[in-house]
Amino acid sequence: MEKSLRKFDYFIIFTIIFSIKFLLFRYFIYKDLNLIKVLLTELSPFILLITIIEFCLNKNRLWIYSIINITLSGFLFSIVLYSSYFGTLPSYHDLTQLNQVGSVSGSIKLLIRPIHFLFFLDLIIILPLLIWKNKLFTERKTLNKVVLAIIFILSVTSILINLVQAKDEKIIDSSSFAYENGLIQYQIIEFYQGKNKEAAKTVQFTTEDVMALKGSTRISDTLEYFSVAKDRNLILIQIESMQNFLINLEINGVEVTPNINKLLGESIYFSNVYQQIGAGNTSDAEFLVNTSLYPAGKQATSKAYADKQFPSLPRVMKEYDYFTTTFHADYITYWNRQELYPSLGFDKFYDITYFGEEDVIGFGPSDEVLFDKTLEALVEMDENKQKFYAHVLSLTSHTPFEMPEDKVYIDLPEKYKDTLVGNYILSMNYTDKVLGDFIEGLKQEGIWDNSVIAIYGDHSGLHGRLLQEVDNKLMREILGYGYPIVDRFNIPFIIDIPGVTKGTKIDRLGGQIDIMPTLTNLLGISLENHIIFGQDLLNYENNLIGMRYYLSTGSYFDEDVLFLPTTSQRESRTYDLVTRQLTERKEDFNDKYKRMIQIYELSDDYLNSLPSK
Structure with a gap:
């Protein structure tokens, strides 16, 4: 068991975990199980983040990955419930209104289904690994720097191409936009457009x-x-x-x-x-x-x-x-x-x-x-x-x-x-x-x-x-x-x-x-x-x-x-x-x-x- 686990790098393990979680997210929101779509639209920001971690850290990477994993699980879980209640995806605007959550908290509890906890299922495995990592894992060297550099460049390129293509696209329906461009990149573009509004037009109508x-x-x-x-x-x-x-x-x-x-x-x-x-x-x-x-x-x-x-x-x-x-x-x-x-x-x-x-x-x-x-x-x-x-x-x-x-x-x-x-x-x-x-x-x-x-x-x-x-x-x-x-x-x-x-x-x-x-x-x-x-x-x-x-x-x-x-x-x-x-x-x-x-x-x-x- 220990030897087989050591064959897998954290990079691969958490890339698979994040892919599964975004696949779950897209199933709950869109009833879509297209893994290729997940890889193309959802994963680039996280692969970029993982690459930076691999570049910068030699130790304690499992702790960092686990914190990101727990945060992502809660984030996706919350968005699924939000979408079920409001019929739309939240944007960064909604983070400024967290003090209003109490007004619907009693209702949102009614939306929770056992299947939603699949977002947290892997934590049953990951948390014990944190505690017993010396028995199951040894701190390895990071991936080959050349490989990491290539992955980093590809991730940045993918993100930039997506952002450049979509930054001026009018967001009429947030769910459709996030489906085509990815949840995280939808948030980035929504933020960008919100901070770069055109000057108020001269309104000439009656x-x-x-x-x-x-x-x-x-x-x-x-x-x-x-x-x-x-x-x-x-x-x-x-x-x-x-x-x-x-x-x-x-x-x-x-x-x-x-x-x-x-x-x-x-x-x-x-x-x-x-x-x-x-x-x-x-x-x-x-x-x-x-x-x-x-x-x-x-x-x-x-x-x-x-x-x-x-x-x-x-x-x-x-x-x-x-x-x-x-x-x-x-x-x-x-x-x-x-x-x-x-x-x-x-x-x-x-x-x-x-x-x-x-x-x-x-x-x-x-x-x-x-x-x-x-x-x-x-x-x-x-x-x-x-x-x-x-x-x-x-x-x-x-x-x-x-x-x-x-x-x-x-x-x-x-x-x-x-x-x-x-x-x-x-x-x-x-x-x-x-x-x-x-x-x-x-x-x-x-x-x-x-x-x-x-x-x-x-x-x-x-x-x-x-x-x-x-x-x-x-x-x-x-x-x-x-x-x-x-x-x-x-x-x-x-x-x-x-x-x-x-x-x-x-x-x-x-x-x-x-x-x-x-x-x-x-x-x-x-x-x-x-x-x-x-x-x-x-x-x-x-x-x-x-x-x-x-x-x-x-x-x-x-x-x-x-x-x-x-x-x-x-x-x-x-x-x-x-x-x-x-x-x-x-x-x-x-x-x-x-x-x-x-x-x-x-x-x-x-x-x-x-x-x-």
């Missing part, structure tokens, strides 16, 4: 140009609902993880969201609206609804454009003498909000320092605390005869949806107990209950009748890959069909104008980017001099909206379908928005795909051209 790209059309010559809520307060409520299928859902005859359902009888309910967040998740939803611009995509917008001053809903409302404020029972530093809120132009923000740390559920004070203390602040504004715009962000219904027993208000059937779907329903029922209490408080304080109350979900709660077999079975029972991607991204958007709205359901396609122009129309606020990428859902149709995260870049929703372009992982797919199922439609979707990419580029150019704060 909102009408954007509307033309989308193919949007105005429904009539007169603006419906224009200024019907003039001078009213605006209370915009973002419900954490709320999906549209919860609306009017009953389990054993019990409503999950009775208070929201009650609102529908006196509201405008947009049932065909979809999330559009980027890597910033909840904070990107805040950005979207307050700017009607597309988020950065690969990086949280609050980080990517931290120095910018955004034309925004708070700023335009201040022109109409509104006091603008935001309420979120988390730390202001979370998702870099201490930069985001000044960029958006809010007059004041309330975070955990205002709400305190009582009645903590999950990541912060409960939604009961949030709504109670928000009401106190709104009453004070109202008593001062101050019109206000209040953006209120709930938190309790965040993954992993674990509720204390004293906060559980409905009794679910046994089959829902200890399931992700069951916990999700309980958390949403709790938030609906305290939201109902908040609404009653607004009425008792005389604020309700002089306000516009709008409610929307920030993003999905039940990620498809998080669901276990029992969860998928429950979702089939709830929906009457399998849990498709369309339902995952479908969020509610509800507007109540007491005394004006009568209970209207609108199935017109919309996204979070459309919330701002829809609300300003109701308030009689002009956006004539603003660049926006959304549209007033009450007065325009034939929409085209995109999502820069969770779906491959260029994916889009139009009035009929969700289109997902071809990637390195699978062929293009089309989902019917009515049946929610995959379709076999044969028409050419490439034109709208190209227009969607162009819309993203215009939004990016516009954001880059904005002045600093």
